[in-house]
Every structure is written in structure tokens, then in C-alpha cells.
Amino acid sequence: EIVLTQSPGTLSLSPGERATLSCRASQSVSTNYLAWYQQKPGQAPSLLIYGASSRAIGIPDRFSGSGSGTDFTLTISRLEPEDFAVYYCQQYGSSPWTFGQGTKVEIK
């Protein structure tokens, strides 16, 4: 099973700042099958990025994903008020599909 470790656990930033979230895999993620999801309180996760770097439909371009192999990054170029949430990475290249433990982006 591929273990995904996200860092930091919590990121305290102000609106307009840049957020950089990390996701490290215990072994290489096949074909970069790595996704990022955003979850707000009381809501289901929603897909932001798939294939490590492709934005899902309707996702603004301030969200970008990068990386390959075992190291992946989600970058939010300029935080908007609605971006403060918990973010999860997930690999779907090797079953069982697994999620990271999440990074909370909170308002400083």
C-alpha cells in the first residue's frame, strides 16, 4: 500500500498570499495518478487536480499541481477567502487507492 504524507499539517496564511502544499508518497505513484481535493467543513471533498497537474473542470487557474514519482505539490498562487479549507492528496495508480492525512489552510 502506498502511504501518502502531507506537509505541513496546518498552514496559516493571509488572503492574497501563496500557499504551497506537499504530498510525499512512500513509493512511486504510477503514471502520476495523483489527485488533490478540497474539503470545506460539512461538505464532501471536491476534485481540484488530477493526473498530478491537470485542473478539473471549473477550477480557477490560481490552483496548480506539479511533481512526479514520489513528490507532489499543490500551489495556490493567491489565496482567496473561499480557499481556506482542508486539502487532501490521493493516489489512484496502485490499489488500494489511498489518501494523505490532509493539510488545513487557515486564515492567519
Add this chain to the structure above:
Amino acid sequence: QLHLQESGPGLVKPWETLSLTCTVSGGSISSSSSYYWGWIRQPPGKGLEWIGSIYYSGSTNYNPSLKSRVTISVDTSKKQFSLKLSSVTAADTAVYYCARQNYYESSGSFDYWGQGTLVTVSS
């Protein structure tokens, strides 16, 4: 717009079987060979755990950590797929989500999710 909705009891007794159904609307559960239909859970205040997924033909893929207790089935005529988790304990208390796994447009990630339903295991 695709919509998924979970339904089922919110309270299950220890050692009994948890049963949930996901109803798909706004699209077909069997219209494309590119979709799997999955279950994911989230204990209160914790992270996400994939339980298993099913293809419209009935082919399944389960998380080995739960495989001995999980059964996922599909009823394409009703546009539903279902989860059964046997011998539940308090550790199975969680919000249970159903979701679509899209291999065509998003390379296998979960692109549509239900709103989730809280299932509490307690006597």
C-alpha cells in the same frame, strides 16, 4: 449535472451489518465503460479512507483492510449501487460518501461525490 445521493440508517448496532445505497441521477450508471462507482468514508475529525469500487458489470475492487467485511453491489436498472459492511464496531463510525471514479475525463480520480451520510455504530 450528475448527482449522487447516499441513503440508509444513521445508527447501527455493534456487530450488525451497515447497509447504504447510493442513487445516481442526471446520468446513467452504465452508459460508459470509463466509470467505476466507489465508497469512501471519513471518521469524525479524521481523514479519508477508500472502501471499494464497482464497475457497472459488477466487477469489484476492495480495500484489503476491509475486504473480509465489505460487499459492494450494483443495480443498473435502479441506477443504484450499495455498500454492506458486516460486523461493525465503533471504529466504523464515519461519514460515508459515494463517488464516481472517472477514467475518461479525470484519469481515474473521484470527480463527483455525494453529500455524505453519517453512520454511528452504537448500542
